[in-house]
Amino acid sequence: MEEDGSADGRVDRQEMAVPQGTFRLVRPDATGRAPLRAWDAADEMALRHLDEVGLVEDDGNDAPTVVVVGDGWGALAAPLASLHPTVVVDSYTAARAIVANLGANGVDPGSVTIADPLGPLPEAIDVGVVKVPKASAVLDHHLARLAPRLAPSATVIGAGMTRHVHSSTVDAFGRWIGPTATTRAVRKARLLLATAGPDRATGPDGATAPEGATGAGRGSRWPRETTLDGPGGPIVAIAHAGVFAAGRLDRGTAALLAALPEPGTHRRAVDLGCGTGVVGTVLARRDPAVEVTFVDDSALALASARATWERNLGDRPARFVHGDGLLDPEPIDCDLVCVNPPFHRDHAVGDATAWRMFVEARERLAPGGELLVVGNRHLAHHAKLARLFGRRRVEVVGSDPAYVVCQATVAT
């Protein structure tokens, strides 16, 4: 997500004043340090534009159908809540933060429909507001899904920080939606204003995808299927747009796979932060008795893991949890946790999520249970695990020049 405050995005201010009102927005910060700002200049610019052109005025009779894509913490959902928007959010923790911020601002969370990026969209959308993501594949995914649902005279506003807005971004709006103009940059943010064209692309529900399209839909390359060289033979990994290591086997993941415990060691395993689900799928393929739960904060990652599982293991049962770590939405009790933790979240969070995952694993693992962690050598996960589990209970069980795999065991 973007920041526009100080160099690392840390600012004191939590109140966003926009034409629709003043909103106090909190952005949860896993580090526990000064709060990060929950909105950026692109959010403010989009809200000002919507107010100036009167695009979303609800006169009570003919309320426009509004879809918001990629809102991080409710900076768009809260000011637009009176229009009952559908808010498309990939991240479980972002959806949780949006609901919390709506409530904290006296907005009924029920006035907003939170949808995941593969779920149904309303028909005849009049206004789309799309936060421009870093990854062009993710933008394509969203535009491809919006295009066939737009009303004939719909407008789609792209709101992005200039570092994410390239000529290819303008091209994507032009290809999927229709004629697209850009505003000048203000405080390093810019809007793209696209009007639904009569010959716009019709994406997943329609017949055509535009030339060069890479989003979900016919003729597109997402979700992408790749055959990887896994231990015990090839494995087919399926990845939706934006999912970690799409189309390749990450070196850290490969190190983790090489260090998996012997079959029969544990019964209830969790592939925590599963991405495409390669780790849990390889584990289960080696061990017919193991029961795997896949967890990811990203709905697109979780859908990828489910597809990878089904492609390799058919209808063998597994559990898929869209959630945050091992405690939310419900505690997960287990004997083995395998994790290749995220470490670059939002520029500022560093490895705080990894630390929280380790704490939760220690809490949910049964006596004798095992946490298997891979991380870049410089992250020094070994020291963190030693603090949590005790020095004598942590072992290095795999490594290469860049990555270290550590095993932490809970006392029996």
Ligand SMILES: C[S@@+](CC[C@H](N)C(=O)[O-])C[C@H]1O[C@@H](n2cnc3c(N)ncnc32)[C@H](O)[C@@H]1O
């Ligand atoms: C480095 S990737 C590893 C993906 C996969 N295990 C692999 O090795 O290819 C980390 C994953 O953790 C997920 N993630 C980030 N924060 C999370 C959280 N709080 N709870 C669960 N998953 C999370 C990300 O969406 C991402 O898919």
